[in-house]
Amino acid sequence: MSEIVVAKFPNATQAAEARSALTRLGRTYEIEPEDIEIVSRSRADSIAIQPEVNLYWAHVIGGAIWGGVLGVVFLMPAVGIIAGAAVGFVTGRITDVGIRNTYLESVGRQLEKGEAAVALLARRANPGAVAEVIRRFGGTVMRSSLSGRHRDQIRTVTAETEEETADADGGEKAELRDQPKLA
Structure with a gap:
């Protein structure tokens, strides 16, 4: 506990x-x-x-990386990076750990x-x-x-x-x- x-x-x-x-x-x-x-x-x-x-930036950077990886798979890495960073931004803002x-x-x-x-x-x-x-x-x-x-x-x-x-x-x-x- x-x-x-x-x-x-x-x-x-x-x-x-x-x-x-x-x-x-x-x-x-x-x-x-x-x-x-x-x-x-x-x-x-x-x-x-x-x-x-500060987990906020970790979410943004992690989202951008995963978005880039998925973007490469679908031949749109720039769109993937931007979308991933946006998702990371949102999850970073709403996550409250500790x-x-x-x-x-x-x-x-x-x-x-x-x-x-x-x-x-x-x-x-x-x-x-x-x-x-x-x-x-x-x-x-x-x-x-x-x-x-x-x-x-x-x-x-x-x-x-x-x-x-x-x-x-x-x-x-x-x-x-x-x-x-x-x-």
């Missing part, structure tokens, strides 16, 4: 560094990520979602202007390693679907950072809540 952890960071740079660190954890098999995305809220109050891999964009937009609406969040969807995760990455880059956990034991482990590791952050700026700590199953 997949688990999701969403951590809030003071800015998009720290969120990008945390995503890179989580990606490295995936390469060392500490976690088995399905999707890692950054959600940011700009100073102009717009919400941006930055997927780890963490749903509607969920990420709801996370973005909860951020303050200038803040960013990293959303991790993982098949398997080492809660201690994930919590350490969040703590190292100054993040706080916003949401989690982890079981009680793992949630407590993340809460323990990140508690000191959250308390220091709350004391430093007079703000409140992020609340850790259960979330519905997303995948």
Whole structure:
């Protein structure tokens, strides 16, 4: 079963560094990520979602290649390439894999202007390693679907950072809540 952890960071740079660190954890098999995305809220109050891999262009290019192959079979490669790219464009726009964009937009609406969040969807995760990455880059956990034991482990590791952050700026700590199953 997949688990999701969403951590809030003071800015998009720290969120990008945390995503890179989580990606490295995936390469060392500490976690088995399905999707890692950054959600940011700009100073102009717009919400941006930055997927780890942009599948949109992969669909367009793949469609063009397959269209070209079929076009060669029917002796019209240019028409095949154009038609394939168009089909790839449409499928790329409607495909939403990993963490749903509607969920990420709801996370973005909860951020303050200038803040960013990293959303991790993982098949398997080492809660201690994930919590350490969040703590190292100054993040706080916003949401989690982890079981009680793992949630407590993340809460323990990140508690000191959250308390220091709350004391430093007079703000409140992020609340850790259960979330519905997303995948």
